[in-house]
Amino acid sequence: MIEEKIKKLIKEALKNLNIESGNFSVEHPADLTMGDYSTNVAKLANVKKLETKNKRFTREEVADMIGGFINRNKPKEIEKVEEKAGFINFYLSRKFFAGSIEEIVNKANNVGKNDILSGKKIMVEYTDPNPFKPFHIGHLMTNAIGESIARILEHSGAAVARANYQGDIGLHVAKAIWGLLKNEKLQNKSGSHNLQATNIGQAYMHGAEAYENDEDSKKEIEEINKKIYARNDKKINEIYQWGFDVTMEAFEDLYKMLGTKFDFYFLESAMADIGRDIVNANMDKVFEESDGATVFKAEKHDPKLHTRVFITSAGLPTYETKELGLTEEKFKTNPEMDLSIMITANEQMNYMRVVAKAISLIHPDFEKRMKHITHGMMRFVGDKMSSRKGNVITGESLLNDARDAILEKMTDREFPNEEREKIASDVGVAAIKYSILKQSTGGDIIYDFENSISFEGDSGPYLQYSCARANSVLEKAQKENILPDFEVLPGEIFEVEKLLYRFPEIVFRSASEYEPHFIANYLIEVARAYNSFYGNTVIVNKEDKTSPYKIALTYAFSFVMKTGLHLLGIEAPVKM
């Protein structure tokens, strides 16, 4: 590693010059014009030993001394070393960059892999849509983040299991079933799955509204809720089964479009009893009775936490209890699991902490093996609450609208129809996923429909487009029979080369911090650099002796871009 080499070099310089320095850093400067690596060693240096009454050293002078030593002893990877404003900047050599490009070409689609998590078993739970409710854009958000984190962890050597936890039971189901019973037309059994799912969504919304505004309806819904738990009403059981199947199938179509394949499906209904048993077994130890309900007074263990109900006074287990069961079940089905990651919205954070506290009292060994990652919400800008077709925006409608918008854009390009559909779908997914993943995970996303399916500038399609252009360069190179090679190097070092070799560092950081946006931001930078290179250079040119190297560079770019997009959960169409 070149970074290690530079550090070693600095230490040698300090030793030889008899200078002491603290814990200096070696990092990439913000600006490429300031070199490839930079160190603050001179700023932290203590040169009192060398100073006399008449001579005091400035930081610039110290930097010059250290830089001078390194210049005299530099290895072939380093072109020059410069002092600027007290920093020492390292410029890497043409040879170094050519070597790094060759390395990427050799690694091909394995570029950026590391083994920090090698041998680790990790489960990532995400998406978690509820049957009988629409797949809304929040689910799209959790899915985009979860799938990306899962892939990043895989690229770091972990064996990742994808899990989906679905709320197939609870008041929301009762609301939807109440709506379906009141309006049988909504039980459209002939249409497509998507349509049926939408109708169930409508039924849910009727039920939710009635529950809020009408006392009698509220009572009816609560009755239905009890019957769903008890499974003792034939008609309700039938509607339940139908609605459950329809929504699950519709969700499965969406997962396919989004590029997610789950290994485990956990259902809330199955967790209720497991959780209840845990609560019963830990009565008085962890849980206590209060106003007829079973609660956990978390503030007794941590003043920042609060009391939560686990079993209601009506005897029904709450989400907290089911969560307890889910955790137990996850570790039971995967006893060697090293880490269980859960991805949900921020609003879940505070009560998940309470649940986590309860779990830590019951299973102290689980505590360190659980991680909760939360993301912000999709917030709408202005009153653009509706999609292109005037419907309320759901995750489903957004995906469809994005795809349609791309199809319009593609009318003047020639593709077979089947291919066209697939490309439009992949580009639409890229637009939406990228708009979610480009920013850090915790914050809200101010949601603008037009913006989220934009194809220009800072967007997913821009990345795909750069990749497609690189592909067509490579196709042309093949036709003209020019093979990639590293013999004759151009004099100029292109910006894109200065970025490509950093890809593994970016993956490493994303994996360490569970943050996809580092990759998203990096890819934009690389794409811009490549597009600039592409725009200002004729790459495939028989007259140009450096053309084989430029083609190799294009290969390296396409491998990094394709792999990076994969880590974001985005497909890279060969053509678009």
Added chain:
RNA sequence: GCCCUUGUAGUUCAAUGGAUAGAACGAAGCUCUUCUAAGGCUUUGAUGUAGGUUCGAUUCCUACCAAGGGCACCA
């Protein structure tokens, strides 16, 4: 009231305690007889307020102001 997030160009987002705070959208101009113009090249603009720590603070600490979320039978 208490707890958790978050305050950066007109807008939406970046910036492991470092240099001249980066992009994109928007706006103005240029650019396809060259491998995909969904592109490239110019120009324009910002750290909520007040302190503190530090050689150095958008970043860490304190207070205030503002926005969002959570605080008992919903998830």
